[in-house]
Amino acid sequence: MTKVTVVGAGNVGATCADVLAYREIAEQIVLVDIKEGVAEGKALDIWQKAPINQYDSRTVGSTNDYSKTADSDVVVITSGLPRKPGMTRDDLIETNAGIVKSVTENVIKYSPNAIIIVVSNPLDVMTYQAHITSKLPRTKVIGMAGILDTARYRAFIADELNISPKEIQAILMGGHGDTMVPLPRYTTVAGIPVTELIAKDKLDAIIERTKFGGGELVKLMGTSAWYAPGSAAAQMVEAILKNQNRVFPVCIKLDGEYGIDDCYLGVPVVLGKNGVEKVIELDLNEDEKALLEVSRGHVKEVMNVLDKLSNK
Numbered sequence: 001m002t003k004v005t006v007v008g009a010g011n012v013g014a015t016c017a018d019v020l021a022y023r024e025i026a027e028q029i030v031l032v033d034i035k036e037g038v039a040e041g042k043a044l045d046i047w048q049k050a051p052i053n054q055y056d057s058r059t060v061g062s063t064n065d066y067s068k069t070a071d072s073d074v075v076v077i078t079s080g081l082p083r084k085p086g087m088t089r090d091d092l093i094e095t096n097a098g099i100v101k102s103v104t105e106n107v108i109k110y111s112p113n114a115i116i117i118v119v120s121n122p123l124d125v126m127t128y129q130a131h132i133t134s135k136l137p138r139t140k141v142i143g144m145a146g147i148l149d150t151a152r153y154r155a156f157i158a159d160e161l162n163i164s165p166k167e168i169q170a171i172l173m174g175g176h177g178d179t180m181v182p183l184p185r186y187t188t189v190a191g192i193p194v195t196e197l198i199a200k201d202k203l204d205a206i207i208e209r210t211k212f213g214g215g216e217l218v219k220l221m222g223t224s225a226w227y228a229p230g231s232a233a234a235q236m237v238e239a240i241l242k243n244q245n246r247v248f249p250v251c252i253k254l255d256g257e258y259g260i261d262d263c264y265l266g267v268p269v270v271l272g273k274n275g276v277e278k279v280i281e282l283d284l285n286e287d288e289k290a291l292l293e294v295s296r297g298h299v300k301e302v303m304n305v306l307d308k309l310s311n312k
């Protein structure tokens with residue numbers, strides 16, 4: 001039986017559980033939250049949708065009882081505060097680091113071999129937190145952001161060209177923040193380089209909008225996005241459970257790739273049954289390397305903040 005735990009039954013977690021269920025990605029989905037009754041209620045609601053939407057995946061909920069999560073193949077961590085207008089993702093570090101640490105400890109107690117997908121923000125540094133707490137190999141503790149950021153980029157390109165989003169392929173690297181690095185050189189529309197179809201000034205504007213894509217939604221809704229983030233996390237779970245070996249940008253600790261050591265950044269990887277099967281090293285040009293270095297520097301600064309908090 002394939003079993004997935006989603007911790008945090010808020011907007012992102014409940015959406016992820018719903019996608020995992022209605023697309024029958026996992027046979028059993030356990031939703032956990034700290035708020036009494038919320039996870040049980042949402043899991044029951046998703047289960048009661050099964051006869052309407054015709055799926056067999058079973059969802060169950062739990063208020064902080066991790067014994068129900070035992071032997072999960074994959075655990076998705078979405079617990080933590082979302083930002084409000086005017087805040088950066090980094091402003092969430094203190095509260096969310098404590099939450100991600102305690103959740104990871106509980107998860108690992110009952111599912112020592114699980115693959116962990118972190119969603120909580122600030123994403124790259126929360127992946128660091130889960131990695132050091134779990135002590136799992138780096139290939140099994142990864143962060144979801146790149147699929148979401150590239151999806152935004154691809155959706156904006158689809159709009160600009162009035163072409164199906166299914167045709168747009170792209171890779172984006174770096175931290176999940178304003179320093180992320182979309183790569184037009186590695187963006188195609190049905191195999192055609194995007195640079196042949198969209199003028200530079202328009203593509204630059206799309207890249208800028210992508211970098212601030214999360215903030216655009218926070219401003220509109222007063223809280224952060226959930227449909228695309230929940231679906232993106234579910235897509236990562238699917239690649240793992242079905243051993244699809246799909247290529248996605250995923251946050252992982254770099255151990256020398258791209259000349260970077262000891263920093264958690266989004267890079268293209270092959271995602272399969274063992275988590276990250278391979279980190280793909282692109283041959284970046286000087287401009288791209290410079291942008292990645294800025295992003296690395298920013299993530300490293302926030303990692304240092306976490307180190308100081310843990311030493312308190």
Ligand SMILES: NC(=O)c1ccc[n+]([C@@H]2O[C@H](COP(=O)([O-])OP(=O)(O)OC[C@H]3O[C@@H](n4cnc5c(N)ncnc54)[C@H](O)[C@@H]3O)[C@@H](O)[C@H]2O)c1
Pocket residue numbers: 007008009010011012013032033034035038078079080081082083092096099102103118119120121122123144145148176223224225226229
């Ligand atoms: N990586 C990304 O691309 C991405 C995208 C969207 C949101 N996020 C982040 O995901 C997180 C969740 O966002 P959301 O919109 O679902 O927020 P939300 O407030 O709707 O849900 C968060 C849930 O976590 C629960 N929670 C808090 N502490 C907990 C604990 N110790 N154990 C279990 N559950 C706990 C809360 O009760 C709440 O139900 C935020 O940090 C947000 O910034 C990341």
Ligand SMILES: O=C(O)C[C@H](O)C(=O)O
Pocket residue numbers: 082083089121148176213214215217218224225229
């Ligand atoms: O922007 C946020 O705060 C949430 C998330 O990281 C996103 O990009 O939607």
